[in-house]
Amino acid sequence: xxxxxxxxxxxxxxxxxxxxxxxxxxxxxxxxxxxxxxxxxxxxxxxxxxxxxxxxxxxxxxxxxxxxxxxxxxxxxxxxxxxxxxxxxxxxxxxxxxxxxxxxxxxxxxxxxxxxxxxxxxxxxxxxxxxxxxxxxxxxxxxxxxxxxxxxxxxxxxxxxxxxxxxxxxxxxxxxxxxxxxxxxxxxxxxxxxxxxxxxxxxxxxxxxxxxxxxxxxxxxxxxxxxxxxxxxxxxxxxxxxxxxxxxxxxxxxxxxxxxxxxxxxxxxxxxxxxxxxxxxxxxxxxxxxxxxxxxxxxxxxxxxxxxxxxxxxxxxxxxxxxxxxxxxxxxx
Ligand SMILES: Nc1nc2c(c(=O)[nH]1)N[C@H]1C(S)=C(S)[C@@H](COP(=O)(O)O)O[C@H]1N2
Ligand SMILES: [Mo]
Numbered sequence: 001x002x003x004x005x006x007x008x009x010x011x012x013x014x015x016x017x018x019x020x021x022x023x024x025x026x027x028x029x030x031x032x033x034x035x036x037x038x039x040x041x042x043x044x045x046x047x048x049x050x051x052x053x054x055x056x057x058x059x060x061x062x063x064x065x066x067x068x069x070x071x072x073x074x075x076x077x078x079x080x081x082x083x084x085x086x087x088x089x090x091x092x093x094x095x096x097x098x099x100x101x102x103x104x105x106x107x108x109x110x111x112x113x114x115x116x117x118x119x120x121x122x123x124x125x126x127x128x129x130x131x132x133x134x135x136x137x138x139x140x141x142x143x144x145x146x147x148x149x150x151x152x153x154x155x156x157x158x159x160x161x162x163x164x165x166x167x168x169x170x171x172x173x174x175x176x177x178x179x180x181x182x183x184x185x186x187x188x189x190x191x192x193x194x195x196x197x198x199x200x201x202x203x204x205x206x207x208x209x210x211x212x213x214x215x216x217x218x219x220x221x222x223x224x225x226x227x228x229x230x231x232x233x234x235x236x237x238x239x240x241x242x243x244x245x246x247x248x249x250x251x252x253x254x255x256x257x258x259x260x261x262x263x264x265x266x267x268x269x270x271x272x273x274x275x276x277x278x279x280x281x282x283x284x285x286x287x288x289x290x291x292x293x294x295x296x297x298x299x300x301x302x303x304x305x306x307x308x309x310x311x312x313x314x315x316x317x318x319x320x321x322x323x324x325x326x327x328x329x330x331x332x333x
Pocket of ligand 1: 084087088089090091092144145146147181204232233234245246247248249250251252
């Protein structure tokens with residue numbers, strides 16, 4: 001089943017039509033390699049970045065490029081874009097939820113380099129344009145469950161991590177992937193000050209076992225809500241691992257190293273008894289300081305737009321359960 005792109009029009013209510021969005025649409029078109037004149041963008045009706053479903057040449061180009069795939073959520077339950085882009089965890093830009101949206105606005109992501117190396121036959125270096133052009137882009141609506149017991153439903157645009165790994169041709173000795181966020185204290189205030197950055201030793205690092213990384217759910221994300229990622233959500237490229245706690249979904253990635261050893265991961269280094277390497281969403285294993293049995297699903301900021309719901313094993317993505325079948329999930333939390 002294909003997600004019809006006109007579904008997107010259901011979220012028109014929380015669109016924005018200001019200049020920054022304009023620019024964003026241009027960025028997406030450019031990133032997708034659109035060679036047209038874009039003169040069509042000068043009418044105000046076209047300013048809606050999500051209005052990519054009409055018959056004009058530009059819209060058809062985008063629809064074709066963003067090869068959609070089945071949605072796992074109804075658009076009615078999708079988190080509002082205005083909330084998903086203003087309530088963030090990105091400690092490089094400060095530890096309060098509203099800090100990243102405030103402090104990351106001038107974050108410059110172009111040029112960008114993403115390097116894939118280590119135990120591979122074919123090391124790869126991707127530049128900014130490659131992130132959008134090298135792989136067929138798909139849209140996926142995923143649930144995001146933060147270890148802090150809140151959750152959102154977000155429409156991402158990206159490509160399977162497996163496509164990237166395959167291109168690098170992993171050696172048989174490669175058992176894990178080590179991910180790294182950009183280290184640039186000039187741009188990231190949290191990396192200049194331990195106080196602002198929450199005491200983390202940067203760069204932020206994360207890891208996956210090879211079979212987890214190769215699972216089709218593991219998604220490299222270059223956009224959300226039909227547009228390129230805003231800086232606060234991890235531009236220009238971040239992971240989305242919907243069955244794991246949010247901290248595994250590392251942002252603004254510059255390097256992926258294939259290795260034979262389980263790599264160190266930021267939150268595990270900081271508090272090993274609270275945050276494990278696996279971090280699979282699990283209502284039956286509580287955080288030492290709070291329960292993980294339930295979560296606050298955030299759709300919007302209104303009282304009626306936040307709901308307490310039960311947390312599901314693997315955040316409901318039970319298709320990954322077999323990856324952990326012989327593991328005690330209380331030990332490997
Ligand atoms: N580099 C980096 N990646 C990060 C974080 C961070 O602080 N730094 N926070 C993580 C956490 S705890 C969560 S819940 C998600 C939040 O993603 P969002 O702000 O796009 O919702 O990003 C994750 N990726
Ligand atoms: Mo999180």
